[in-house]
Amino acid sequence: MAAEPKITLYTNHACPWAHRAHITIKELGLKYEEVIIDLNSPRPQWYLDINPRGLVPSLNYNGQIITESAVVAQFLADAHPSHLVPNTGTVDGALKRARINFFVDTWFSKVGGAWFQIAIKNSEDTKEERDKLVKDFLATVEKEIEPLLADAKPFFGGEEKVGLAEALTAPFILRIYSYTRNGLLPQELIDGLDALPNFKKWAAEVIKQESVTYVWDEAKMIPATKTRFEKLRAAAAAK
Ligand SMILES: N[C@@H](CCC(=O)N[C@@H](CS)C(=O)NCC(=O)O)C(=O)O
Numbered sequence: 559m560a561a562e563p564k565i566t567l568y569t570n571h572a573c574p575w576a577h578r579a580h581i582t583i584k585e586l587g588l589k590y591e592e593v594i595i596d597l598n599s600p601r602p603q604w605y606l607d608i609n610p611r612g613l614v615p616s617l618n619y620n621g622q623i624i625t626e627s628a629v630v631a632q633f634l635a636d637a638h639p640s641h642l643v644p645n646t647g648t649v650d651g652a653l654k655r656a657r658i659n660f661f662v663d664t665w666f667s668k669v670g671g672a673w674f675q676i677a678i679k680n681s682e683d684t685k686e687e688r689d690k691l692v693k694d695f696l697a698t699v700e701k702e703i704e705p706l707l708a709d710a711k712p713f714f715g716g717e718e719k720v721g722l723a724e725a726l727t728a729p730f731i732l733r734i735y736s737y738t739r740n741g742l743l744p745q746e747l748i749d750g751l752d753a754l755p756n757f758k759k760w761a762a763e764v765i766k767q768e769s770v771t772y773v774w775d776e777a778k779m780i781p782a783t784k785t786r787f788e789k790l791r792a793a794a795a796a797k
Pocket residue numbers: 572573574575576597612613614615625626627628
């Protein structure tokens with residue numbers, strides 16, 4: 559058996575992109591150290607030497623630096639064959655990987671940050687705009703995502719365990735539900751998602767997985783996010 563790799567994850571628990579790496583590491587059962595990067599102050603030179611973009615996450619794996627959350631997650635999943643994603647080298651495996659990639663690409667290219675815009679417009683002054691964004695968001699999820707979850711059992715592609723499809727999207731799904739429960743997104747959003755049977759069943763499972771919840775400290779994240787949204791709203795109103 560190969561020696562345990564030495565892994566350091568440079569992260570911040572508020573960051574959904576870094577959250578992808580946490581889910582992947584946890585699903586793979588890998589030991590790691592984490593270094594929390596303060597995102598509210600300029601990155602120190604030592605961190606810019608690790609990741610010149612200054613972003614989290616960054617991974618140090620046996621001395622090799624890997625950055626960009628999707629690349630980090632894919633690297634870990636490829637280096638440690640598991641339930642997350644099939645290996646390369648067979649047509650069956652390649653097909654499953656293609657389906658996963660298509661699902662993740664669809665979420666980010668079609669749905670993406672639309673829910674974030676809804677959060678910014680989530681006030682009485684911008685209610686009309688918000689309601690239109692909610693309607694468009696739900697229509698997109700229904701058209702683009704709902705059919706791709708038809709065979710989820712409960713996870714993408716008929717899988718019983720969390721896969722790479724979930725590792726890459728779950729941080730965002732979790733935030734949508736958590737923000738709605740805490741009034742940062744309108745209830746209509748979840749009501750609409752819950753009316754999509756495939757999505758509802760899938761999301762309900764995704765957001766309760768230990769690998770997804772273990773770095774999410776809702777009590778800490780919600781007040782901080784509320785303040786951040788208020789600032790963004792004020793900046794948008796001042797334009
Ligand atoms: N495309 C990057 C995005 C990472 C990202 O935007 N991270 C944010 C935190 S959520 C960050 O490090 N921001 C620091 C900054 O912009 O100064 C990835 O997927 O890793």
